[in-house]
Amino acid sequence: MSNSLGGDTPGGHGPIPPLSGPVLAGVLPNQGAAVVRKAAEVALGAGLELVLAFADVTSFPAAGDRDGHVAAQSIDPDGIDDDATAIAESLQSRIANQLEDTDLPWSFVVLAGEPARSLGRYAASIAASMIVVGTKEHGLGSRFEGLVTGSVALHLAHTQNRPVLVVPLGQHHAGRDE
Template sequence: MTEKTPHGRPQPVVVGVHPGQPAHVLRTAAAFALRFGAELLCAYANPGRFPVSEDASGTVATGSIDPDFEDQAEESFDPALAARLAALLADTGLAWRPVLLAGDAATALGHLADTVDAAMIIVGTHQRSPGSSLHDFFARSVATQLAHKQSRPVVVVPAHAHEATPLIPGTRG
């Protein structure tokens, strides 16, 4: 069981999400949240924006890094990503919500986790391409950056994990 927030609720679980992410990363995060009886915060950090203001729930208002490119669609959580998350979590009964962040993913996820006093942060690994080097992997790894900067647990889900059994009772792996 996780610690309780000052309001008596279990600490939420934060998971970093992005388009094209393997479904098992979200399912693993959902399994942790279900086991803890906690809300799952599905956070996407838009690297082309910066935070302008923030509320107590961790939701941020953002501005474009490029003042010549102001796209109103980037000011809200990607509807296609939200629909995919909803479909993957539909049969779990889990309380969850999308959270749009801005800037560097590791910094934004860490800040969100601090703001909501999360029990943990869950991220997936990068899928290495044939041309990438080990140095490139560690230089851009959100998981590595979080592991070095965070005081709370960071769970890293391998991109190529094989799910032999369902992580969430009643669902397919």
């Protein structure tokens, strides 16, 4: 049994297939740079394209849209779409600044709807090698939000047939059981 890439899997179930599809990373407007950095590191190391995706929860996929890409309809008839467009443009600009010194091929997409589902659908549609997401920030507000909305990382880990890399965000104190 070999443990190198292309060798047998630990359970002896045949060769490990090489990564071939893009690395898909879920990003948020106020998120630190750790998710983009780690996803870029993985993509560069594997020689793959990086696709960064922002899930706009103020819209939902249009009927018949299987990948969750925004050709969507807004939930808010009062035009919150303008804010969502500005948020996506600002996020894309920030990512461009973070990746400007790399030779990494990358793209940015806006997905519609609940983040875990839209990332999962889009990952399948582009045959992504893996999905990279961050954890929720630490703190009472984030814990309450997690109870209400659930964890994107946990949902993806339980529903995907591709690897999900979870990047820790926020403060974590060693020795403190969370």
